[in-house]
Amino acid sequence: MPAPARLTAALLLALLPAFAVTAADAAGKPYRSAQQILDASPDSVWRKLDPDRTLYMDLDTGRVVIELAPQFAPEHVGNIRTLAHEHFWDGTSIYRAQDNFVVQFGDVDGEDPAKAKSLGSAKTHLPAEFNRSAKGLDFQKLPDSDGWAKEVGFVDGFPVGRTSPDGTAWLAHCYGTLGAGRNNADDSSIGAELYVTIGQSPRQLDDNITVVGRVVKGMELLSTIKRGPEPMGFYTDPAQRTPIKSIRLASDVPVAERTPLELLRTDSQTFREVAESKRNRVDDFYKRPAGHIDLCNVPLPVRTPKD
């Protein structure tokens, strides 16, 4: 004892980057894991985050890095840039954490005229930006579809659903999606109260709410926040809220204090190969490759530049 059957801890679940691969795909081409494909990728398939559309949410536990999507929600992203620039969120909190759903943050007193923080020069009303025209988008279609959208794929690094090339397109709710909280009216969000999804992708929200971006680093700081009471996770004890030190645009932060990151270009052959590698896993662990991948199971690789 132990029998070989106990050799499970380190090798289990086959996500080892250096996983020994002996299998080959049907065409006889050696199978490569996603990590092997990424390790061999040229620098040209990686892009730097644009500091003008990058948010840093600084918590006591570290930094959450968010990429904004002005091409899908220009009005909301504009307002969010104003709010960040004017320090609206500094000293606010994450005041809701609902398991397998969202964390939500902003001014917990936003509903109370006597206590609400000033919105400064941000707009107090915006149009709903649930979707946009699909025309002109560089849409990288996934081979598989799902029941939530006619077509699914990627645009500029974001998971997207669309009705057709000439129809409408919207940002999908996957793990790490940043959305603008709203009331029942579709135009009741202004980007001051935001949420990030932390569980199974709530795709039912797609095209029902304005999505403004996604977390590209630091999800583990949000996903591990103590949950508030059921059913909705709003803390009853204010002491349980997570303080937000600041939310700033990267371009407002001195260069030396920025977090350098590169994202894999979703219009690259490398990205297509990574998705296919996850779609059909042909290695020593998987006995039955799925031959399918859901939009929200496709990894969106991020790396720290070498220098």
Place this chain on the structure above:
Amino acid sequence: MPAPARLTAALLLALLPAFAVTAADAAGKPYRSAQQILDASPDSVWRKLDPDRTLYMDLDTGRVVIELAPQFAPEHVGNIRTLAHEHFWDGTSIYRAQDNFVVQFGDVDGEDPAKAKSLGSAKTHLPAEFNRSAKGLDFQKLPDSDGWAKEVGFVDGFPVGRTSPDGTAWLAHCYGTLGAGRNNADDSSIGAELYVTIGQSPRQLDDNITVVGRVVKGMELLSTIKRGPEPMGFYTDPAQRTPIKSIRLASDVPVAERTPLELLRTDSQTFREVAESKRNRVDDFYKRPAGHIDLCNVPLPVRTPKD
């Protein structure tokens, strides 16, 4: 100020149980939220957990309640019952937490013959139980399919995929699924090292690993565990592991110390109505009902009995 647009905190994301519903579905029948359907359900559609196939994982933070699935993995569940009965996991730890994937627990020294805990009278080798014959299962098919399985639905409260009524069926990896860690060999799991999924459903593991049950209460204790280092989340500092006080069969626990729970029967009309209510949300919040639901987005309601 604030403008009505700021009234977002409490009403956002439309999961309020007492949500005021004025809309009606296409047939003119008033729409009811899932919570309204549950509140009006008869006691007969609820079932008590069977203490002989319920595990209590007691942590310093509270109790995780797990329902085992012997109808899908009889050999593994048999071994798990033996291991629990003989206190195998008491004093072990959760030694891995990978964000958006799994927490994993058991004997971290299981690979080291000199340190490994005794397996007692548990078996040291089991057959793989990735799937079983679909025949004889009371399969409640969902109206929608997905790309991971020909058909998806529920059996005895568990999310299940199957090839056909006469083919094979397997437990699907949704949020809270409990699986048996294994090495590359399909028959290398014995149920001593276990994992629970804590993020987007990793359906690519379906029919590739032996699933043994699911968490029915206490997921928030597992999902908030501090993540280990990337890429796989195994802690390098043993102090970061989460101690497991004990894992016991409910039937081995005095009745007064048990956690009474009732689960909605997935073969009930109430369950079908709840799934349909989530599938097509017709309320004041949702502007575009999805007309679809993924297997892992269907809620599996649990309640505490009234007396």
